Amino acid sequence: EKETGVRLQVETAASGNYTITIYDAEGRDVIQKSYSEVKNNDNKISIPAGSYTLVARSSSEEVPVAAFEQPVYGTSKEFSITAGETTYVGDLVCTLLQCKVTVSYSEEFLASVTGVGKATVNVKKGYPLEYVLNANGTYDQSAGYFAVEGNTMTVEFNGSVDGKSQKMRKSFPNIAPKQWRQIKFVKKTNEQGNATFDILINDLVSDETL
Numbered sequence: 251e252k253e254t255g256v257r258l259q260v261e262t263a264a265s266g267n268y269t270i271t272i273y274d275a276e277g278r279d280v281i282q283k284s285y286s287e288v289k290n291n292d293n294k295i296s297i298p299a300g301s302y303t304l305v306a307r308s309s310s311e312e313v314p315v316a317a318f319e320q321p322v323y324g325t326s327k328e329f330s331i332t333a334g335e336t337t338y339v340g341d342l343v344c345t346l347l348q349c350k351v352t353v354s355y356s357e358e359f360l361a362s363v364t365g366v367g368k369a370t371v372n373v374k375k376g377y378p379l380e381y382v383l384n385a386n387g388t389y390d391q392s393a394g395y396f397a398v399e400g401n402t403m404t405v406e407f408n409g410s411v412d413g414k415s416q417k418m419r420k421s422f423p424n425i426a427p428k429q430w431r432q433i434k435f436v437k438k439t440n441e442q443g444n445a446t447f448d449i450l451i452n453d454l455v456s457d458e459t460l
Contacts, residue, residue, distance in 0.1 A: 274302055314395070349426065373396040
C-alpha cells in the first residue's frame, strides 16, 4: 500500500532547528515539526489528502518587527496531496525574510564628531532601532533586521558635530526583504563653503550571502 503524505528533499541541509509548518486551505496550522524531526522520519510528513502550504523558517517565532542580530530565513510553497500517493515538494531555498541594515561613517565625518550621537532607523513607524555613535568616534556596528511593511525606510541622525547639535532626516524608498541596506554618513561642503553632511545608502541583494 502506498504511503499518503509529503516528502521533503533538501540538497543542502539546513540546521535541524528550522521549523516546518504546514497550513491547510483554510489557513489552519495542521502540523509543526523541527527539521530534525522531519529528517529523522526519512524526510516524510504524513497528512490527509488536500491542499496545503508548507512554510520553512529558521525560527518558530514570528519575524520581529525590528531587532539587532536576529535574522530570520524562510520560504513557503503550496502543494496538494492525493490519497494513497507521496508528493515531492522539491527543493526549498530559504532566504532572508527581513531587510538588513548597518550604519557606518566616513573618516571625515568621524573627525568632526565632538559628542555622542545616534542614528535612528525606522521601517515600521513606532519600532525604531538606534545605532549609538560615541564621542571618541567609535560606533555601533551591529546589524539591524527589519520586517518589511510598506517600502520606505526613514533614517535620522542626532548628535554633536563640529561643536554643534546637528539633526538630519532622510527617507529611502524601495525597501524589501533580502536586501542589505548599508547606511553611511559623509561630510560634505555646500555651495557657500560651509560644512554639512549627507546620508548615503547602498544595498546588496544576494541570496548567496543573505
